[in-house]
Amino acid sequence: MGLAGVAIVGVVGGGIVWFTRPQESYVPSQPTAVPPANGGATVYTFQGHSDWVWSAEWSPNGMRVASASADGTAQAWDAENGDHLIVYSGHASTVYAVSWSPDGKRVASAGYDKTVQIWDAT
Template sequence: MRVWDAGSGALTSIENGHTDRVFAAAWSPDGSRLASGSGDDTILVGQPGSGKPAVAVTHGGAAVEDLAWSPDGSRIASGGHDATIRIWDARRPRPQTRSPGQATQSAGCH
């Protein structure tokens, strides 16, 4: 995944870790962390350009199609192709809750 500076158009970092296409990415409210979700069933949470490895968690068996941070940056919501929404502790990514879906695809977390 490539991270670009929106103001200058400059490439700021190239982040590795996903083994499939990235479908979703969202910056934390304070702009310090980036969460990305992929077709490989993973969510990566890291600090682009810091050289620190991203923390990886598994959504639970389906492509991650949407991500959203809570306003205080303490939680991340992920929506998967399996129509579930999971809420994660963003400080040490681990699942907090799971909402089984009713539809065939995620409708978004925003």
């Protein structure tokens, strides 16, 4: 299975859950887990946030995943082995979105504190 066949499909208990799927995406309105259409198994459940996860995004090379949470942090994981890599805690409150730079060296996070912050992801 290549990384292109994996989609983030939900949040459960402050962790990100994804399943193997065809190249589709799903944005839940409530914490949920959608069974994969092809009967695949959960690849990783990332734990680390203490509140809702609002967004998650793959790095450009598909090797890492960054997430944004109501706990005021943005975090990153190694998508190959599930290791928790980085916790960004510069926002004053909820972080709603994350986005990787095209070269994968930085992450931008946008928060309720009306700031966009750029983080070193190396």
